[in-house]
């Protein structure tokens with residue numbers, strides 16, 4: 001197959017199933033119908049804005065179950081809460097260093113320009129794990145701990161060797177793209193918003209195709225609406241392939257090699 | 264495969280191949296029929312009930328000129344597209360907006376683009392706009408944007424407008440929202456239209472045929488089914504989300520004959536709606552109903 005699609009962003013919520021394995025199977029069944037071969041998954045069956053160490057472990061345990069059920073198709077990202085630095089470091093070591101997870105997911109517990117993120121980013125960088133940070137710019141008002149793309153730019157400035165993913169491209173992507181543009185080690189992941197035409201064209205124009213990632217945010221979104229952002233964009237075929245799989249393969253190369261997966 | 268496949272997307276073939284491989288050879292026909300895919304089945308009808316002409320006021324969009332949009336829709340296998348005008352959101356001279364819309368449809372999309380004029384019941388003598396849409400331009404329907412025109416559905420003019428539209432046999436498309444409330448321009452925040460009064464309005468307006476566009480972001484579950492059940496009311500797919508969303512919608516009690524294909528192009532990537540038909544497991548009769556039969560029936564009922 002010369003045209004792979006890897007999804008950088010899915011969840012175990014919003015899909016039917018009583019167990020992580022059942023929900024992962026439901027996600028994969030829908031992904032199959034659109035030719036999406038691999039999924040990154042993070043956070044548990046129930047979501048918490050500001051999880052305690054216990055809830056973090058529970059969420060990551062559920063993701064571990066989903067990954068172990070489908071080891072050839074699913075990559076896990078470990079969910080951390082920087083308000084609990086030691087517990088988060090422990091989770092990072094447990095789930096990524098000791099395997100099989102490949103990246104870090106940060107959500108809305110704490111704005112990501114906070115100094116409490118620094119030790120987590122440093123450790124993730126040692127482990128060569130990319131850090132995917134939820135970012136949104138809401139005219140209706142962000143949650144207290146919800147990061148903007150500007151916050152991520154500030155964090156990235158302090159960690160030039162780390163690898164960051166700006167999830168949702170900041171929601172309001174026309175500003176989000178500008179906010180991360182000066183920082184080549186931040187990739188724009190285009191999932192989670194409406195399939196408004198122009199997002200992918202602007203991201204490719206301003207960041208270069210090698211800095212744009214496909215993700216769906218399924219089950220919160222459909223695979224279809226998000227995949228349309230790439231398949232419907234007026235961009236060269238080579239750019240499309242980078243966005244749909246090539247960039248994520250490059251990002252995860254250390255893990256893929258360690259596991260003998262040929263990207 | 265038809266010549267339409269050669270359209271701008273150079274890797275369409277590869278995508279279909281990838282899809283077919285992933286889905287298994289047995290479903291190759293379905294994948295082709297369902298979706299991206301619209302393009303692979305030359306004879307199958309596809310009616311897009313939700314497109315816009317002219318310019319979105321806040322940005323340029325790919326395909327925001329009529330010729331480009333018509334070419335895009337044709338290349339994707341669309342056989343008919345019901346078109347409103349972005350100008351209808353903010354322009355006050357709606358008579359000229361509607362005349363231009365009709366002219367653009369004729370010039371660039373004869374046989375493809377069907378004009379749906381904008382009516383603003385807050386404007387003096389809006390009844391004349393309605394008359395011109397029906398008698399002058401012979402439009403089959405109108406499109407309403409209450410949240411851009413500053414009224415709610417419990418305003419007395421709405422009941423009157425729906426009644427006059429029904430009397431003239433006009434299909435009414437009501438657009439609940441144009442974009443995600445969280446990302447609106449700070450100078451142009453238009454909260455989604457509250458659909459609550461709709462079930463009552465539908466019940467008290469005999470002969471009304473109504474379509475809800477961009478509804479499924481804010482209107483779901485029992486609130487949606489109760490409005491659909493109040494009369495001849497359909498809903499499009501543009502803002503439907505969720506894994507296997509179309510199948511879930513039907514499983515959730517929305518009658519098949521009330522679900523119509525709508526892309527919201529060029530605001531949304533056209534492919535979004537079409538891929539939703541592929542993501543869900545749907546039977547051939549279900550696909551045929553959503554792709555065109557329901558729309559054709561709704562339009563014909565007014566004639």
Ligand SMILES: [Zn+2]
Pocket residue numbers: 009011192217220
């Ligand atoms: Zn998400």
